[in-house]
Amino acid sequence: MLDLSDYGTSDFFQILKRRHPELLTTLNSPDAVSNPHVPESSFQPYEGTTVLAVVYDAGVVMAGDRQATEGYQVGERRIQKVYPVDRHAAVAVAGAAGPCIEMARLFQVEVEFYEKTEGVSLSLEGQANFLSHLVRANLGLAMQGLMVLPLFAGYDVKRQRGRIFKYDAIGGRYEEDNYYAIGSGGKDARSTLKKCYTPQMNRQDALKIVIEALWDAADEDIATGGPDLIRKIFPTLYTVTKAGVTEVPEATVETLYREFISRL
Amino acid sequence: MSTPYYVSPEQIRQDKEDFVRRGIAQAKEVVVLEYKDGLLMVAENPRKTTFKISEIYDRIAFAAAGRIAEYEILRVVGIREAEIKGFRYYREDVTAKWLTNLYSQHMGAVAQAWDAKPLEIELLVCELGAADAPAGSTLQNNRIYHIAFDGIYSEEEKYAVIGGRATALTDILRQHYTDSLEMSAALQLVTDTFRTVEAESEDDYEITPQTIEVACLEQSTERRKFRRLSTDEVTTLLDF
Numbered sequence: 001m002l003d004l005s006d007y008g009t010s011d012f013f014q015i016l017k018r019r020h021p022e023l024l025t026t027l028n029s030p031d032a033v034s035n036p037h038v039p040e041s042s043f044q045p046y047e048g049t050t051v052l053a054v055v056y057d058a059g060v061v062m063a064g065d066r067q068a069t070e071g072y073q074v075g076e077r078r079i080q081k082v083y084p085v086d087r088h089a090a091v092a093v094a095g096a097a098g099p100c101i102e103m104a105r106l107f108q109v110e111v112e113f114y115e116k117t118e119g120v121s122l123s124l125e126g127q128a129n130f131l132s133h134l135v136r137a138n139l140g141l142a143m144q145g146l147m148v149l150p151l152f153a154g155y156d157v158k159r160q161r162g163r164i165f166k167y168d169a170i171g172g173r174y175e176e177d178n179y180y181a182i183g184s185g186g187k188d189a190r191s192t193l194k195k196c197y198t199p200q201m202n203r204q205d206a207l208k209i210v211i212e213a214l215w216d217a218a219d220e221d222i223a224t225g226g227p228d229l230i231r232k233i234f235p236t237l238y239t240v241t242k243a244g245v246t247e248v249p250e251a252t253v254e255t256l257y258r259e260f261i262s263r264l
Numbered sequence: 265m266s267t268p269y270y271v272s273p274e275q276i277r278q279d280k281e282d283f284v285r286r287g288i289a290q291a292k293e294v295v296v297l298e299y300k301d302g303l304l305m306v307a308e309n310p311r312k313t314t315f316k317i318s319e320i321y322d323r324i325a326f327a328a329a330g331r332i333a334e335y336e337i338l339r340v341v342g343i344r345e346a347e348i349k350g351f352r353y354y355r356e357d358v359t360a361k362w363l364t365n366l367y368s369q370h371m372g373a374v375a376q377a378w379d380a381k382p383l384e385i386e387l388l389v390c391e392l393g394a395a396d397a398p399a400g401s402t403l404q405n406n407r408i409y410h411i412a413f414d415g416i417y418s419e420e421e422k423y424a425v426i427g428g429r430a431t432a433l434t435d436i437l438r439q440h441y442t443d444s445l446e447m448s449a450a451l452q453l454v455t456d457t458f459r460t461v462e463a464e465s466e467d468d469y470e471i472t473p474q475t476i477e478v479a480c481l482e483q484s485t486e487r488r489k490f491r492r493l494s495t496d497e498v499t500t501l502l503d504f
């Protein structure tokens with residue numbers, strides 16, 4: 001017979017913790033907290049960096065570069081750092097690539113599980129708060145140097161606007177009104193956004209400043225990848241609006257970059 | 265010490281079956297029907313938040329007739345097990361056949377337990393075929409599984425009905441069903457079928473866009489193929 005015991009909960013993370021802890025080996029490892037140590041220098045997992053989000057008139061744009069580094073080497077040129085969560089939210093991750101991808105995947109399942117079992121979507125704020133728990137669950141690994149930092153953005157259906165949430169390493173959750181960028185190139189991207197951002201900008205203008213911010217991050221930060229015109233690899237951009245989460249087509253991103261480069 | 269009464273296994277099974285049959289006889293029906301772009305599911309249900317048809321996973325839907333408290337648990341547990349399996353392996357590894365087996369084992373075990381009453385429910389587990397599978401592959405086929413209260417299940421083709429008057433509805437569908445109907449035509453066929461059966465019954469439940477629950481699994485670019493149709497959408501489709 002099926003085990004019906006945790007039929008009341010809509011929290012997938014809790015179900016996994018109780019029933020299948022083996023599926024949560026990196027997240028939720030208390031041993032790591034009690035035994036923090038810096039990994040040996042030869043231990044170099046893939047790391048992903050610069051991701052950002054910008055609020056515009058119809059919602060929010062979320063973007064990330066495509067590079068993962070392995071120490072001073074390029075580990076991966078086409079990694080994905082931005083993930084749709086549901087119809088009205090997306091999450092971007094920076095840090096140790098393995099746990100980053102696991103957190104994004106688990107977060108997406110959590111939100112969908114809630115929606116399907118309860119029959120209504122988890123509110124944007126509810127999603128942002130839940131993400132805090134996941135970041136905190138990764139504290140042990142963060143103390144060993146395997147940090148995962150998400151950036152969360154979505155369209156708040158009740159308040160009719162785009163919203164951005166950033167996190168610190170122990171799960172502190174802070175809302176940003178206009179834009180934010182995290183990762184090793186985050187500071188450079190933020191400088192560009194600070195100079196170029198105007199409230200209530202339209203989609204096209206928002207995409208332009210996102211492209212430029214990622215360019216500047218790649219220009220200053222060795223871990224951030226720029227547009228690769230030879231291999232045709234471009235940053236991933238998503239728009240999150242009332243109508244849903246939509247990936248900006250690669251051809252559009254390429255055009256934006258070519259226009260931007262011609263102006264340099 | 266008193267000797268327990270002997271009851272034959274046939275008698276026990278028959279008693280349980282009669283008991284469930286009486287319960288299910290009251291249950292409102294759900295129809296699933298293959299149409300041009302997928303599977304259409306329709307139920308008599310005037311309520312707007314307690315559903316008889318639900319999404320389980322990317323391509324899998326669930327429909328139930330009978331006691332809501334009993335099938336609601338199975339719905340949620342089905343989502344739970346599907347998400348766990350998809351998280352452990354890959355989303356495509358979650359199939360209707362696997363879920364049907366899971367439900368079947370559970371319902372069979374409950375029906376056979378000496379100290380439990382059988383579940384007074386019937387289920388449909390439906391899966392949309394993979395449009396991007398190689399041509400001619402069986403992966404392209406839609407799947408419909410019908411699970412009875414005792415866990416015995418059967419794979420149905422084109423359409424299936426659960427609930428009290430399932431036989432009457434199936435008989436009408438058999439006469440009028442044709443392949444590759446447009447969604448509006450498929451919906452019209454199902455509502456006409458319901459009306460015919462209702463006209464013959466005592467309470468004569470009125471079939472309008474407000475009194476039916478409609479959902480579909482349709483081929484689309486979205487990962488999640490399940491979609492509920494709003495009352496407005498149903499009205500538009502039926503006016504066609």
